[in-house]
């Protein structure tokens with residue numbers, strides 16, 4: 099083990115003292131929280147100035163865990179760390195059912211279920227790497243002068259939301275959690291982990307006295323200024339005003355036209371924000387179905403937006419249909435770009451149905467470009483050779499639907515989400531899981547990206563939540579009537595732990611940043627592990643290509659290797675148990691488990707002897723003869739019926755190196 103925090107491939111080594119320190123940090127915080135549980139908060143009103151001073155200074159510091167690591171390490175590289183495994187659900191109650199509470203009512207270590215805090219930010223935001231914090235004041239307190247002031251801390255999924263709050267802006271914290279700070283030891287704080295638990299309230303709502311037209315104008319201005327979130331807010335406000343107007347008697351044709359305009363404009367914003375579900379529904383809601391030339395053009399635009407959204411969601415048949423409608427409603431017979439969109443959708447459909455791809459061209463395009471978008475391949479998934487089914491003793495698994503030969507493509511899958519190591523969002527972190535007290539390296543950047551993608555595209559939530567994880571929903575996490583949306587970040591965490599793949603290095607930038615690429619491929623996630631797999635993965639950008647390495651018959655389970663192929667039995671066993679929570683029962687593990695300790699030891703010793711001879715400089719015929727003899731002896735250690743048809747890894751490893759040794763002689 100290295101004396102410092104050090105990354106080496108996907109591994110981060112900790113010294114025993116760093117490991118102990120990390121555990122101690124998280125355990126003592128949890129202990130302090132338990133000791134103070136249920137106690138009222140200590141009023142921080144008197145120290146509001148001090149709090150504000152600290153928040154300003156804090157932006158210069160790193161997160162506490164990071165800072166501690168960096169000071170113990172001689173290397174500059176620091177690693178962020180945080181605790182997981184104490185899940186709580188996001189607020190699922192309809193907002194109107196929540197009862198307002200004040201800061202003064204907060205109790206330490208408590209999730210204030212059924213309650214809501216109305217707050218105003220009164221200090222800058224100290225943005226750290228996996229936490230941010232600021233100071234907030236009760237809204238009601240502003241009125242009677244007695245409002246409490248408290249620190250508000252947010253986890254990594256809420257950083258951007260907190261950042262987007264302007265000073266003085268009003269917002270709600272749903273079912274607030276009052277706990278011990280992750281940033282400043284010994285401090286109590288309101289803490290938000292689920293993005294849906296922070297609700298930004300626009301100061302003007304449907305009763306603001308503005309017209310919908312004015313909102314549209316303001317939205318258009320915000321769009322020109324590239325403030326997409328503000329533009330979305332303005333168009334939504336306009337739509338609310340129209341909705342409210344419909345309840346009155348004066349609603350007319352003008353409102354109808356304005357409503358369609360607002361939907362069409364918002365569809366554009368939602369496309370830019372990658373909120374494809376909303377972009378599609380807004381675009382379709384904007385359709386006028388009128389025959390006038392002007393309206394046809396507007397509808398054509400709406401179909402284009404719906405098509406682009408469907409394409410991004412991977413619904414290529416639907417995308418093609420919308421692109422065709424777009425062309426049909428154009429006053430001319432479709433421009434070059436419009437026709438090329440239809441062709442692209444047709445190509446994707448063909449890939450889905452035939453599994454025929456231009457792999458060479460795709461690889462070449464990756465080499466030619468270094469941009470992030472180029473690594474996200476424009477291709478469809480081909481999944482027709484596999485089906486998901488029950489795998490005895492292993493939960494669900496992936497099975498072949500037809501016979502496949504070695505080298506055949508089993509499936510091709512486009513990533514649901516990937517964060518490349520050289521992208522700003524990439525972040526590997528250490529987690530301390532309070533459930534099994536294990537410290538793990540975790541692709542935190544991918545976690546954040548998946549949560550964001552799910553919050554932005556609810557139609558994808560079901561598929562992701564169906565993936566395997568150890569997550570057990572806390573009691574109140576049941577789907578209730580009128581349930582608010584909102585992704586449970588803890589559930590997504592546990593899914594990412596068990597299902598993320600590392601698509602390897604994707605460029606020099608990755609090495610510079612020291613972060614690993616990580617992604618989630620939905621169908622591939624159903625593949626179980628075998629130490630003698632019949633499939634291997636290759637990546638072209640974010641496209642996973644899975645090929646058969648052996649003969650596979652229709653109905654056979656397709657399995658790949660979760661761990662280093664040539665790792666020894668004990669190493670594999672440990673890594674599978676700690677990383678994926680199971681004991682492998684593949685032929686190789688059964689055979690190796692059946693060997694006596696002395697046999698395993700003898701095999702290792704002989705292999706080491708052979709390796710030492712191979713390492714000798716120059717190489718001689720005599721060495722070759724000796725190595726061959728040792729290999730024969732190793733062969734002799736594989737005895738018993740259980741070894742029939744099972745690869746002899748020690749011999750295979752030596753065989754691989756032998757060619758070079760023979761060449762040297």
Ligand SMILES: C[S@@+](CC[C@H](N)C(=O)[O-])C[C@H]1O[C@@H](n2cnc3c(N)ncnc32)[C@H](O)[C@@H]1O
Pocket residue numbers: 491492493494495565566596597623624625626627628678679680681682683684
């Ligand atoms: C990526 S998921 C694979 C799909 C999973 N079996 C399911 O039901 O969705 C990984 C999990 O599958 C199980 N698993 C995978 N390979 C296994 C094996 N060879 N034996 C037992 N369990 C296995 C483990 O629980 C592991 O954490």
